[in-house]
Amino acid sequence: MTNENGKDETLLRPYEADGIQELDNNLPTWWVGVLISTSIFAAAYMLYVHGLDGTSIKREYAKSFLVKFEVQNSAGGEPAELNAMIGNKLSVDKGKEVFVANCVPCHGASGEGVIGPNLTDEFALHGSKPDQIFATIMAGAVEKGMPPWGAVIGEQKARLVTAYIASLKGSNPAHAKAPQGDHD
Numbered sequence: 445m446t447n448e449n450g451k452d453e454t455l456l457r458p459y460e461a462d463g464i465q466e467l468d469n470n471l472p473t474w475w476v477g478v479l480i481s482t483s484i485f486a487a488a489y490m491l492y493v494h495g496l497d498g499t500s501i502k503r504e505y506a507k508s509f510l511v512k513f514e515v516q517n518s519a520g521g522e523p524a525e526l527n528a529m530i531g532n533k534l535s536v537d538k539g540k541e542v543f544v545a546n547c548v549p550c551h552g553a554s555g556e557g558v559i560g561p562n563l564t565d566e567f568a569l570h571g572s573k574p575d576q577i578f579a580t581i582m583a584g585a586v587e588k589g590m591p592p593w594g595a596v597i598g599e600q601k602a603r604l605v606t607a608y609i610a611s612l613k614g615s616n617p618a619h620a621k622a623p624q625g626d627h628d
Contacts, residue, residue, distance in 0.1 A: 529606070536607050538604045539601075539603075539606070539607045539611075542605050543608050546597060552617070555609065555612040556618070563612050564617055565613075565616075572613070574610055577609050577610065578602055578603060581594070581606060582602050593605075
């Protein structure tokens with residue numbers, strides 16, 4: 445049925461605002477299909493990422509860094525710069541400064557372990573070689589609660605901390621946490 449203005453009254457909504465009436469058209473089916481598909485995808489993606497332990501930015505970063513680090517080290521073993529820093533007292537002292545500023549809350553002032561593992565014994569959760577320590581500092585151990593420090597302190601400071609941690613081996617501080625991980 446049409447009104448005096450030639451509009452189909454069956455499509456007009458029963459209210460008016462400032463002399464304007466709204467038509468009650470259905471949404472296009474393709475648009476409704478896209479909306480429903482997007483909603484289903486979003487729900488499935490959220491379930492996968494948060495409910496089923498799917499991929500995350502932190503895990504992807506950690507994986508990409510470890511792959512990069514393993515490729516760099518596969519040709520020539522441990523980086524020469526890292527090995528040179530381990531025996532250098534100045535590097536160890538600078539590494540201690542970075543360690544005290546960032547690592548003490550979890551690993552203790554002497555590396556004895558608080559929340560994090562003891563860094564002074566011959567056991568290690570993620571490897572005790574300098575390149576493994578460096579990789580753990582840079583990429584973290586998200587599943588164990590250690591954040592990736594690479595983006596925070598950078599590669600150079602991570603090398604310094606690695607030198608300091610390597611110097612802690614065998615220091616046996618008082619109140620050291622029980623051994624965790626694998627023997628060297």
